[in-house]
């Protein structure tokens with residue numbers, strides 16, 4: 001039988017326990033899950049896509065999971081990887097409209113070959129977002145409840161860098 005390959009795309013700037021929950025649950029549903037880290041030159045991120053890939057690789061170690069960065073259209077990346085499923089996480093109602101728009105667009109662009117599967121956020125992570133964690137980190141708050149401890153140092157370093165003003169291009173995204 002053909003291998004079921006799914007792509008979990010996102011910015012992952014920075015990766016939270018909410019992302020990890022979706023990743024862990026996806027593994028049980030598909031033969032292979034490719035975490036696609038989007039390089040979007042228009043979106044200002046704290047971490048470069050290489051750094052985001054590295055941070056994910058520090059935490060996510062599983063035979064069925066690959067971590068790669070990509071640019072351009074998601075459907076092209078999916079096609080290139082022989083994946084016909086896109087995984088997205090759904091939190092509150094506020095996610096819904098944007099996600100629906102993306103799912104329908106990707107379906108059309110792929111000539112209905114790519115299907116988007118939504119996994120609901122778990123209760124603990126329902127209100128967790130990368131931008132919230134970044135905001136807390138910038139204000140010296142405790143973030144260890146929200147992210148894996150193996151990336152705490154990367155985050156602290158980045159906060160110092162931002163506060164030190166060494167990179168004034170870095171601003172909080174959404």
Ligand code: ADP
Pocket residue numbers: 009010011012013016017018019022087088089090091095120121122125126127128129130
């Ligand atoms: P994007 O810029 O593509 O939205 P994100 O890294 O913000 O990238 O999110 C990637 C995916 O993970 C999205 O489908 C988003 O809804 C989902 N996600 C983000 N945070 C959570 C969370 N706390 N629980 C479940 N899913 C989440």
